[in-house]
Structure formats: C-alpha cells, structure tokens
Amino acid sequence: HISDDADTETNLLTLKAFTTYFHLVNLAEEHHRVRVLRARDRAADIDPVADSIADAVFTLRDHGLTPQEVQALLDQLSVDFVFTAHPTESKRRSVLEKLRAISATLQRVDSEDVSPRDLDEAYVELQTQITLLWLTDEVRVKKPTVIDEVRNGLWFFSGTLFNAVTETYRSLEEGLASAYPDHVFRLPPFLKFGSWIGGDRDGNPFVNNAVTSATLALHRELARENLENAVMRLMWEMSLSVRYESQIESFLNDQRERFPYSLRQLEEDHPDQPYRQALGAIVAHLNDDRIYANGDEVLHDLKRIEDSLARSKATLLAEERFASCRWMLRRFWKRLPIWKRRRRCWSRC
Structure with missing residues (x-):
C-alpha cells in the first residue's frame, strides 16, 4: 500500500520498483520452466517428452492413425496468429531488449559447462543489465505513431518468431x-x-495510404534481411574445399553465365570454396528484387546446392543446415505477416 502522504516522486519510484521486480x-x-523442460528432455531418453510435439505425434500413432490419415490432418492444419497494436502493451523496445x-x-549462468570465471562475468553482466533496466523509462515520453507500432510488432519476428517457427517445423518433422x-x-x-x-482504417484514424505503403515496405525489408542473414550464416559455415567436392560445379557454371561479375568477385574472395561462392551468389540475388520473382526460385537454387552436398555423401550436413532456410522461405518470403486491411470488413492483402 502506498501512503496517501507520499509525494509524486516517491509514488513513481515505488511503481517503478514493483514493475521492475x-x-x-x-x-x-x-x-x-525452460530448465524443467530441458531436464524432462534429458530424462525422456528414447520416449518423447510429455506434452511435446513429438508426444502428440506418437499419441496419434498409438490411437491407430495411419501415415495417410496423419498426412490428411496436416493438409487441413492451419494456425493463424494475428498481431494488433494493443493499447495495454506499453513496453518500449528498449525495455524489451x-x-x-x-x-x-x-x-549462461545455467550452462552445465560454465567455468567459475565465466560465472563471475555473467553475474556482473546480470547486475549491469538490471541496472540499465532500472534506469530506463518504462513507457514512451511521446505517443507512438502507427509506424512506431508497426516496428514494435515486427520486433517480435526478428527477435523470436523467425527462430520459433523453424524450430516448430523441425520438431514436427x-x-x-x-x-x-x-x-x-x-x-x-x-x-x-x-x-x-x-492496416486498421476502421479503428485508427491515423492509418492512411502512405502509412499502409510504409508498413508493407517494412515487412518486406525485415523478411529479406532475415532470409539474407540465414543464407549468409550458411555461407560462412560451408567452407568445403574444391579438393573434396566437385558436384556444385553445374550450379556455379550457371551463375557464371548469368552473373559473371558477381561470381568473379566471389571467386576472388573465396578461392577453392565452391559452396561459399554458390551461397554468396544467392545472398547477392536476395539484395536485387529483379532476380528472384518468388520464394520457389530461391528454394530451387538452395535445393541444387543441398542436393550436391547429398551426392557428396554429406547428407546430414545438408539436412541440418538447410532446413531452417527452407522453412523461413516458405513462410516469410517477401513479407512477414499477411497484412490485414480493415475497413468495415476483414480482407487479406
């Protein structure tokens, strides 16, 4: 209970303390909760963890569903999440960060192999971050614009949902x-x-054509940026030497014919590393809207690279490293959420 005699400054500090707490x-x-789930995962051994995606699949099997019946369920499955700029969500992105x-x-603190020195550093980092949180304003000084709200919504995609979506599909597979x-x-x-x-023109008078256009541009840019980063991570991992792999040559020949300058630069930067050259070409193409008309074309190029790895008896490497890119492309190519415009009715863009 805050005393009725407390001044405004004391009340604000008290509220800030409780909020931070x-x-x-x-x-x-x-x-x-995550720690408990990991402990369950380790204890489960062969059987799937209770309440996990794998556990749900095994339940279907134990109830007698055939693979064909499960496939029919998957074909009908649709889970649709809709983001709104909810007025009660007032956290700043700075606080979320x-x-x-x-x-x-x-x-880091909970890591099994953390050293005493690393643990000390982690505790200092915790104190630093908590201090920064305490000294950061909880709410915005000025009212957010619609574009501010758009950026706040997209923050969750960049920080959480890109990885969560790919992990969900991977767990189901x-x-x-x-x-x-x-x-x-x-x-x-x-x-x-x-x-x-x-896109809420029925409920927000500040949404107009210019705002909607800027919203879609932000969606496209973040989707492109995250896909490009995913392929770039693959590129830096794939340091395979030409001495051990020659199956990728067909793809590189096609790139030399279509984009001689870009491939020449990649060959100079990554000599005798064909996979870095191939994936570097895809990264360059993602930066040019004129090259890939749709996600299927990107998937086609990635599949050629993945197949060449499989032919080189590196199937595990192909499956493990390319799966995340495949799911990101299928779900997020050229846009993030399906933007919904509301003007007296629901519609899809």
Missing part, C-alpha cells in the same frame, strides 16, 4: 520421422501470421 520475477519463472539480454545471461520411420511426410506451411497494425 515483476519483470524479473516473470523472467525467472520463464527461465525455470534489456529483458532479452537478462534472459540470455541467465542461460523429427516427431513424424520417429513415429512413422517408413513414411515421408509433406509438411505444408500451416503456421500463419496476420497483422492489423498499419
């Missing part, structure tokens, strides 16, 4: 392969995202 309590609770940094440091090892399933992109932010 509950931020940290919620983080600790989430972190403990601080909370994310604290969460990452907690993971692994669960299906374990429960039905003799069947190859076709996974549709059933996770879908929508957003009212920047």
Whole structure:
C-alpha cells in the first residue's frame, strides 16, 4: 500500500520498483520452466517428452492413425496468429531488449559447462543489465505513431518468431520421422501470421495510404534481411574445399553465365570454396528484387546446392543446415505477416 502522504516522486519510484521486480520475477519463472523442460528432455531418453510435439505425434500413432490419415490432418492444419497494436502493451523496445539480454545471461549462468570465471562475468553482466533496466523509462515520453507500432510488432519476428517457427517445423518433422520411420511426410506451411497494425482504417484514424505503403515496405525489408542473414550464416559455415567436392560445379557454371561479375568477385574472395561462392551468389540475388520473382526460385537454387552436398555423401550436413532456410522461405518470403486491411470488413492483402 502506498501512503496517501507520499509525494509524486516517491509514488513513481515505488511503481517503478514493483514493475521492475515483476519483470524479473516473470523472467525467472520463464527461465525455470525452460530448465524443467530441458531436464524432462534429458530424462525422456528414447520416449518423447510429455506434452511435446513429438508426444502428440506418437499419441496419434498409438490411437491407430495411419501415415495417410496423419498426412490428411496436416493438409487441413492451419494456425493463424494475428498481431494488433494493443493499447495495454506499453513496453518500449528498449525495455524489451534489456529483458532479452537478462534472459540470455541467465542461460549462461545455467550452462552445465560454465567455468567459475565465466560465472563471475555473467553475474556482473546480470547486475549491469538490471541496472540499465532500472534506469530506463518504462513507457514512451511521446505517443507512438502507427509506424512506431508497426516496428514494435515486427520486433517480435526478428527477435523470436523467425527462430520459433523453424524450430516448430523441425520438431514436427523429427516427431513424424520417429513415429512413422517408413513414411515421408509433406509438411505444408500451416503456421500463419496476420497483422492489423498499419492496416486498421476502421479503428485508427491515423492509418492512411502512405502509412499502409510504409508498413508493407517494412515487412518486406525485415523478411529479406532475415532470409539474407540465414543464407549468409550458411555461407560462412560451408567452407568445403574444391579438393573434396566437385558436384556444385553445374550450379556455379550457371551463375557464371548469368552473373559473371558477381561470381568473379566471389571467386576472388573465396578461392577453392565452391559452396561459399554458390551461397554468396544467392545472398547477392536476395539484395536485387529483379532476380528472384518468388520464394520457389530461391528454394530451387538452395535445393541444387543441398542436393550436391547429398551426392557428396554429406547428407546430414545438408539436412541440418538447410532446413531452417527452407522453412523461413516458405513462410516469410517477401513479407512477414499477411497484412490485414480493415475497413468495415476483414480482407487479406
């Protein structure tokens, strides 16, 4: 209870203290939940973890569903999440970033192989991040614009959902392969995202054509940026030498014919490393809207590279490293959520 005699400054500090306290309590609770799930995962051994995606697939199998019946369920599956600029969500991105940094440091503290020195450094980092959180204003000084709200919504894609979506599909693929090892399933992109932010002309008088156009541009740019980063990570990993792999030459010959200058530069930067050259070409193409008309064309180029790895008896490398890029392309190519325009009715862009 705050005293009725307390001045405004004291009241504000008290509210700030409680807000910060509950931020940290919620983080600790989430972190403990993850710790429990990991412990279950280690204890499960062969059987799937209770309440996991794999556990759900095994339940279907144990109830007698055939692979064909499971495929029919997958073909009908659709999960649609819609983002709104909710008035009760007032956290600044600066606060969200601080909370994310604290969460990452907690993971370091909980690591099984953390050294005493690393642990000391992590505790200092925790104190630093909590201090920064305390000294950061909880709410914005000025009212956010619609574009500010759009950027806040997209923050969750860049920070969380890109990875979460690919991990969800990966977990489902692994669960299906374990429960039905003799069947190859076709996974549709059933996770879908929508957003009212920047398109709610029925409920927000500040949304106009210019705002909507800027919203779509922000969606496209963030999708392109994240896809480019994913392919670039692959590029830096694929340091295979030409002495050990020659199957990629057909793809590189096509690139030399179509884009001689870009490939020449890649060959100079990464001599005798054909996979870095091939993936570098895709990164360059993602920066040019004139080259890839749709996600299928990007997938086609990635598939050629992946197939060449498989022919070189590096199938595990291909499957593990390319899966995330495939799912990001299928779900997020050229846009993030399906933007929804509302003017007296629901519609899809």
